[in-house]
Amino acid sequence: MSDGVGDIRREFTDLFDVYWAIGVAIWLLIAVLVVVFVVRYRARGDDDAAPAPGRSGNTPLELTYAGIVACIVAVLVWLTFSTMDDPGYRVTAQGLDRGEPPADAELVDVTGARWNWRFDYPRHGISEIGTDLRVPTLTLPEDRPVTLRMTSLDVIHAIWIPERRFKQDVFPGRTTTMTVVFPDQGFWRSGGQCNQFCGLRHAEMDFDIRVLSQADYDAWTRERGR
C-alpha cells in the first residue's frame, strides 16, 4: 500500500465489524433477558395472575445502563470520525487542498453531467467520455494512489464505487479532490455508479472500472495518449 493513503475498503469493513459485533451482543443480551423474564415471571395459574408488587425504579442501575450506552456511542463516534479522517478520504473543496495528494499519485479529472461521466487524464492527454450507447471506462493503475478531481456540469451527482466503499458527491461549480487506491487488478462492469438522483436517466449513469498492472497501464496511456 502506498504512503499516506489507507485502504478505504479495509478500514470501513473493519469499522463495520465493530458495529456488527456490538449490535449482535446487544441483540443476544435482549434475547436472553426476554427468555429469562418470560420463564421466571410467567403466570402460574389464577392465583398468581394478579400483578406482582411493582418496584418504582432503581436509579443506580439505570445510571449504570445509561453510562454504558453513552460509552458505546462515544467509542463508535470516535472510531467513525477517525476512520473518515484518513487522508485519502479527506474532502477538499474549492481549492482548499488540504490532504496533499502523494507525489506518485495518478491524476484523473472526473466530470459528471446528465447522464454520463467523463474522465480526463491531464498528464497523458487522454479523455474518456461515455455516450448514449456506451458507458465510459475508468482505467487505473494497480496499487497506486489515484487522485480524483471531481466536478459536475449541471446538477449534483455522486460518484459511487461500492467495490472500494468509495462515495462522494460532485457539485457544479466546485471541485472535490480525493485520493483512493485500487490494490487489485480487475474489471468491474458498472463498477461505478451515480448515487445522487439526478433526473430521468440517473439509473443509467454508470461506468466500468478497469485496474491494470503498472506496465499495462503505461502501455495504455502511450496508446491512448497524445
Ligand SMILES: [Cu+2]
Ligand atoms: Cu447523476
